[in-house]
Amino acid sequence: MRTLLVHIASTHQWSSTHKLKTLWIFCLCLVGKSWTERSTSDNHIVENGVSDFCRIDEKLCNDENEVLSYEAIRSIHKQMDDDANGNVDVSETDGFLREDLNYHDPKAKHNTFHGDDQFISVEDLWKAWKGSEVYNWTLDEVVEWLITYVELPQYVEAFRKMNFNGSVMPRLAVKNTSLTLSILKILDRSHVQKLQLKSLDTVLFGAPLMNRHSHLKDFMLVVSIVIGMGGCWFAFIQNRYSKDHMKKMMKDLDGLQRAEQSLHDLQQK
Numbered sequence: 001m002r003t004l005l006v007h008i009a010s011t012h013q014w015s016s017t018h019k020l021k022t023l024w025i026f027c028l029c030l031v032g033k034s035w036t037e038r039s040t041s042d043n044h045i046v047e048n049g050v051s052d053f054c055r056i057d058e059k060l061c062n063d064e065n066e067v068l069s070y071e072a073i074r075s076i077h078k079q080m081d082d083d084a085n086g087n088v089d090v091s092e093t094d095g096f097l098r099e100d101l102n103y104h105d106p107k108a109k110h111n112t113f114h115g116d117d118q119f120i121s122v123e124d125l126w127k128a129w130k131g132s133e134v135y136n137w138t139l140d141e142v143v144e145w146l147i148t149y150v151e152l153p154q155y156v157e158a159f160r161k162m163n164f165n166g167s168v169m170p171r172l173a174v175k176n177t178s179l180t181l182s183i184l185k186i187l188d189r190s191h192v193q194k195l196q197l198k199s200l201d202t203v204l205f206g207a208p209l210m211n212r213h214s215h216l217k218d219f220m221l222v223v224s225i226v227i228g229m230g231g232c233w234f235a236f237i238q239n240r241y242s243k244d245h246m247k248k249m250m251k252d253l254d255g256l257q258r259a260e261q262s263l264h265d266l267q268q269k
């Protein structure tokens with residue numbers, strides 16, 4: 001009886017480990033399958049992207065840096081193209097500006113973005129980006145942008161080390177943890193988000209107005225105050241002068257009137 005029990009137990013154990021093994025292998029197969037499927041589809045997409053890029057911009061499609069920027073532009077476009085028809089229309093821009101960039105009055109931005117074009121393709125977006133002055137920014141200009149517009153001067157060192165010029169801006173505008181965390185070493189998530197939003201804004205709408213010459217602004221303020229005060233002083237002096245002048249004139253007039261009166265009196269006599 002006891003041996004039978006042991007036997008049953010061992011068969012049970014065997015069968016359960018066997019089952020477990022089968023299950024395990026099955027799982028592995030499933031994971032492997034989905035993995036290969038995913039990686040092939042990823043490859044497919046990337047290759048498609050590069051060949052698209054070569055069609056759009058033959059000169060740059062061998063530049064690794066530009067390919068990454070193009071991928072980023074494509075991803076921004078995908079983010080904006082809600083109905084995934086390949087074009088971004090005015091209502092999609094509107095929604096994107098309201099929801100993703102938190103603009104309360106996006107109408108003003110439409111024209112800068114759409115111009116006469118109702119629909120924007122990836123190619124349009126790429127061409128617009130290449131025509132932007134930001135695309136030609138040097139490292140120093142990007143650093144200045146980082147300090148005055150993004151207000152994250154603590155990452156200047158990392159930007160300089162990576163030699164980031166204007167052409168990388170689209171890559172900063174899309175989510176990429178390996179870039180922000182491993183390369184730029186930004187640990188604070190709010191900083192990542194801030195950098196992403198401001199980059200996106202800069203890619204889509206061009207160079208922001210940066211108060212880069214705050215010293216100049218202060219100086220202008222002082223000058224305008226001095227001019228204003230000088231103006232008041234001048235007006236005051238003028239006013240006093242004209243009052244004095246008026247008084248004198250009144251007195252003269254008075255005298256004249258009296259003289260006239262006395263002449264009149266004299267004539268009547």
Ligand SMILES: *[C@@H]1O[C@H](CO)[C@@H](O)[C@H](O)[C@H]1NC(C)=O
Binds near residue numbers: 131136
């Ligand atoms: C950027 O620089 C290139 C080469 O110097 C020039 O052809 C292009 O017109 C410049 N783009 C802008 C927007 O200034």
Ligand SMILES: *[C@@H]1O[C@H](CO)[C@@H](O)[C@H](O)[C@H]1NC(C)=O
Binds near residue numbers: 065135136137163165
């Ligand atoms: C920006 O940097 C990339 C590579 O780092 C370089 O190929 C490109 O010419 C640079 N652009 C400017 C405007 O300096």
Ligand SMILES: *[C@@H]1O[C@H](CO)[C@@H](O)[C@H](O)[C@H]1NC(C)=O
Binds near residue numbers: 068071177178179183
């Ligand atoms: C993220 O950035 C890294 C470094 O720039 C780049 O190699 C990688 O391809 C990027 N990933 C995506 C999904 O764009």
